[in-house]
Ligand SMILES: C[S@@+](CC[C@H](N)C(=O)[O-])C[C@H]1O[C@@H](n2cnc3c(N)ncnc32)[C@H](O)[C@@H]1O
Ligand code: SF4
């Protein structure tokens with residue numbers, strides 16, 4: 055007997071005034087139907103054998119089996135076209151191999167961002183020496199990472215940065231990347247970055263000096279713009295990373311347009327995290343849920359509007375809706391323990407930069423431990439690999455858990471003191487997803503059975 059493909063069990067189902075929308079988070083598929091269509095989907099969940107299903111439908115709708123069969127074929131074709139059918143078994147066994155090694159090469163910084171979650175400023179006495187940095191890079195290479203992303207503090211404050219970049223570049227399988235505000239970029243360094251094909255992430259928190267410098271300090275915007283000019287002169291690829299906060303919440307479209315104008319490959323947005331100096335500012339910098347709903351919607355639109363341009367607009371909370379999560383459905387929404395490792399300025403190994411200063415999340419230190427051992431055996435990494443939104447107490451019954459993936463666990467821990475808690479984005483995400491799903495529930499989109 056013919057077997058029908060199932061709709062994914064991990065899916066979103068939202069109803070408004072008798073209109074149902076289903077989202078397939080694996081591929082971003084969307085399907086809108088009425089009460090009868092939703093009933094058929096429910097029956098398809100329970101009965102996969104086509105003949106039996108046709109029989110059941112015929113009885114339930116009081117129609118003859120030929121008509122039930124014909125309608126089922128058409129309905130199923132629509133489900134296929136809308137990328138709703140088929141389940142992806144995304145349980146991967148064994149230890150994953152990370153793509154990225156994040157390496158803090160200093161805590162020194164040439165500015166003092168109000169929101170800095172690592173509390174950067176002065177160089178600290180226990181910072182890694184250049185030899186120790188080489189060791190960390192070797193260990194990351196041994197682990198199989200392909201990209202070494204230098205961060206800090208600001209990596210550009212290290213005089214020996216060119217040697218570090220060369221060291222990475224010399225290892226055939228490694229690509230160097232840097233996160234920086236470009237405040238102290240010199241022509242010589244820009245040229246070196248071009249020669250060594252360094253991928254640069256530039257932090258920019260506003261499209262004007264006033265908006266950016268509120269966080270990044272007076273004069274930062276102009277220096278960053280001069281730096282961008284230098285990078286462009288030497289054809290260094292770059293992207294902008296923008297931290298959404300109360301001050302720049304209405305500046306999103308301008309930041310995207312600035313990115314397009316200046317030749318950024320991507321503009322990535324993420325909401326401010328309340329850690330480090332940002333924790334002390336708390337409510338004063340947190341956008342409201344309504345503001346975040348507006349911001350996510352703006353980013354959703356921008357992603358579509360820039361499809362034809364040579365630039366990507368990134369915001370992870372829209373990804374499941376737009377392009378789907380593929381095999382990341384059922385994983386936490388970050389790559390801790392799966393796609394990246396993080397080593398701090400003094401060699402500590404932590405799940406991600408937000409766990410800086412949390413001794414309970416210190417996995418080891420490269421002075422005494424081997425990254426490959428920690429990666430293979432640390433129970434904390436194991437937690438990040440195996441936990442899904444279904445396992446987190448606060449998320450288990452949440453209607454949008456397969457879109458958000460369970461939220462940032464570091465945020466949950468820092469704001470609520472527990473990995474089992476919801477994160478500080480919950481209210482925003484519930485408001486936003488509810489709003490966007492309601493908008494999808496329109497009679498004109500209905501595919502009836
Ligand atoms: C800590 S910085 C280090 C690298 C470099 N100094 C820079 O600013 O790009 C790394 C990234 O974290 C972001 N960041 C800093 N504080 C943050 C916060 N409270 N919430 C979210 N992102 C933050 C920065 O904007 C930057 O993109
Ligand atoms: S966010 Fe980056 S530039 Fe700003 S203080 Fe922190 S390390 Fe420095």
Ligand code: SF4
Nearest residue numbers: 449452458460461480
């Ligand atoms: S919105 Fe909050 S409660 Fe719902 S799944 Fe995401 S993190 Fe969990």
